[in-house]
Amino acid sequence: MTISVQSSILQSAQRAFAFGSPILELDSISLRFGGVQALTNISFNVLEHEIRAIIGPNGAGKSSMLNVINGIYVPQEGSITFRGERLSEMAPTHAARLGIARTFQNIALFRGMSVLDNIMAGRNLHMHASFVEVALQLPRARREEAENRAAVEEIIEFLEIEHIRKTPVARLPYGLQKRVELGRALAAEPTILLLDEPMAGMNIEEKQDMCRFILDVNDHYGTTIVLIEHDMGVVMDISDRVVVLDYGKKIGDGTPDEVRSDQNVIDAYLGVPH
């Protein structure tokens, strides 16, 4: 199923933020779980301000790749370089402080909280008041709460979810939950946004909305985006460059057109044994 997003936003020459130098570099990443080799010798880079898609058949290791970037999994081999600084090990909290935010494939919203609270939680790194200040509602805590609430309301408006801001997320339909999760990731004002199948399970209208949001975020704030996606139409339309994974190995890397006509990629998707 292909969808087509208004091409006026897509003329890459007219992008608000031109591509910068590589902001993220992955070098020879290998990841194992006991006997299962999830990733083998993966290397690719992500340019600042670009939209980079990671595609591949199911089980190719795409989510694991994001988890490595985030620091949730630690690769046995390889390194991550962020803004020129080489990191031997990444931890999730460190990744957050570096400005990497993400959404999860199976929606990792905080089910006991409302939409507003979930997105406010995403502002965590902007809130510095200690528990004493919060308990006594001292001026700094009150001010911080109001300021961050204002920032969150901007996101809520952007994502058009004002009507559900006080609803507990567990009660929301799937599509809206995914949108809230995007909001929560955006709340951190990230430099890099990792999106794990942000449009899975959505119908055409929802997908168009999501595409619009993703493109707007990239266009408006210059956020670099790395997304895993199965819908080829979406990938072709909105991404600048694509990485193709299969069985934990990289089998393609280039612009959507280059990748689309790569024989290896075609074989992988059609299931030709190789």
Next chain:
Amino acid sequence: MPDFWFFLEVLVGGLLSGTMYALVALGFVLIYKASSVFNFAQGAMVFFAVLSFVGFMELGLPFWAALPVTVGLMILVGMGTERFVLRPLVNQSEDTLLMATIGLAFVIEGVAQLAWGVDVRRLDLGIRDEPINWVMDKTGMLVSQLDVTAAAVAGIMVAALALLFSHTKVGRGLRAVADDHAAALSIGIPLKHIWMLVWATAGVVALVAGMLWGARSGVQFALVWVALKALPVLIIGGFTSVPGVILAGLIVGAVEKIGEVFIGPFFGGGIEGWAPYMLAVLFLLIRPEGLFGEKIIRRV
């Protein structure tokens, strides 16, 4: 009497009670293997089982009739638990299920006391709590006949259960059920029968454990707490490992007794109340899956 023999005596005493801890712990493992639920009420069930057994005998039933009647009662309790507590909560978090079984424990304890009263009962199994004479003559160690018999019975049951799990069709069925109810049903495993078998076995285990402990120390409410000592045993041994639990039971029994006898006097006693739990915490920090348990990997 030379220190070595005394130490050995204490150690043997600890190991003997350790086999009984292992027996109680196996009841937990049974339920856990079949339903992935930790049944906090197991201790209460031990108490209820033996109290009912003694109660039935007081009502006039002879020993060998009271046994099956009590087992039948325990099956009812088990089926009731499955139907009214576990099934309605089937998709809830582990924590929720744990809290529900804590509630269940209190219900069973309360019912036990309402039904049978709060007096302490004696249970006479025909074996006296006296030292084995030839051991005492040879080594000077005081090893109670009752303790040895209890340990032997516990040991036999433990071995039987271990074999049941690993080598029989029923055992495999149990493990399938624990892993995935729907899948087990779809390959024709009779869920209801498995459940009944599980609870019957757990009931028998609870009854035997209760009888052994009760013969030693009287049938009273404190039995619930003795049974809950099985908690550290499970943690140290690993929740799903039968050999682990056996070994852990012995360790806990030994550590408890040795601690009480040799370190206790410096503090005025009471070590055995917390030592097994502290040991479990140590294990949790160093090796959370226990001696032989499965490592838990969380997929994101």
Next chain:
Amino acid sequence: MLYREAGQFRTSYAQDSQIFPLRQDRVGIIIMLIAAVMLPFVANSYWLSAILIPWLVLSLVALGQNILMGYAGQLSLGSAGFMAVGAFACYNLILRIDGIPFVVAVGLSGVCAALVGIVFGLPSLRIRGLYLAVATLASQFFIVWALDKFGWFKNYDPAGVITAQPIVMFGHNFATPREKYWVVLAIVAVLALLAKNMARGSIGRGWMAVRDMDVAAEVMGFSLLRTKLQAFAISSFYCGVGGALFAFAYLQTVEPSAFGIDLSFRILFMVIIGGLGTIMGSFLGAGFILLMPIFLNIFFHTVFGKSVDATITSALEQVIFGVMIIMFLIFEPLGLARLWQLTKERLRLWPFKH
């Protein structure tokens, strides 16, 4: 009809974040507070000493337990142990520091309990669920044992049961039940407000994030170490203060056996029945658990016309509490607090149905 929000607009985020955004709620709370303060003038001393004071104190402890279990999701069976730390700390502080005001002693006792809480909360960084519950059991058993065996805590008093010192502040001895009640009411009200502020703010969000999805929380920059230990510390502080008040305003004795595992289970029941993760639930749950024995006695009196043996009522209590826990967990995991909330929502619509 009365409980309408029409015409009440909130024009700033600060207004939207208030605890009681509806004017009717604000009025209601003020009335309730005034009533609470005036209560001793109408209630008799038995009600004050045997029901209201323990209710307030146990609500405070339940609050602490709720912070740990309800908001931060850390299963704990050791609340009574931390109460004991608070009680003994308070005793020792008043004993060894001349003229220390009671409130200061209570506050410092809370801090002591918080420190102990952090130590015993360390395992939570590696384990959760049942395992953590067992670790808290270890803390419960060990703490009570240690306080009993090491004579220093009891000032080497051979009697075994220590009498709590009088409550002295600003030169006044708060000796009557009425005065004790006011001290307890003030402390509990203030701490409850602080807890509410924390729960609704960034701190509470951090706890709930770690409770619901700790991996996602980390990805957002929440330090699991800091968040969990903070929850243990604050929760133990509340339990410690509660313990000190329990000993000084209610029992008038300071003894380890009052803080046994049974009390920990009672607190657990209060929190589950009252509503996990709510402030109101702590008060409702504590009230329910405390009033049940009285209610049962009255019930038996009216139905059977005579007193029933205490062992029967206590066994019956156990059954009732156990059944209620199971039923609440199945049907309404947010407990009495949620039922109360639903009632309020009904009232907002009344006399309409929806």
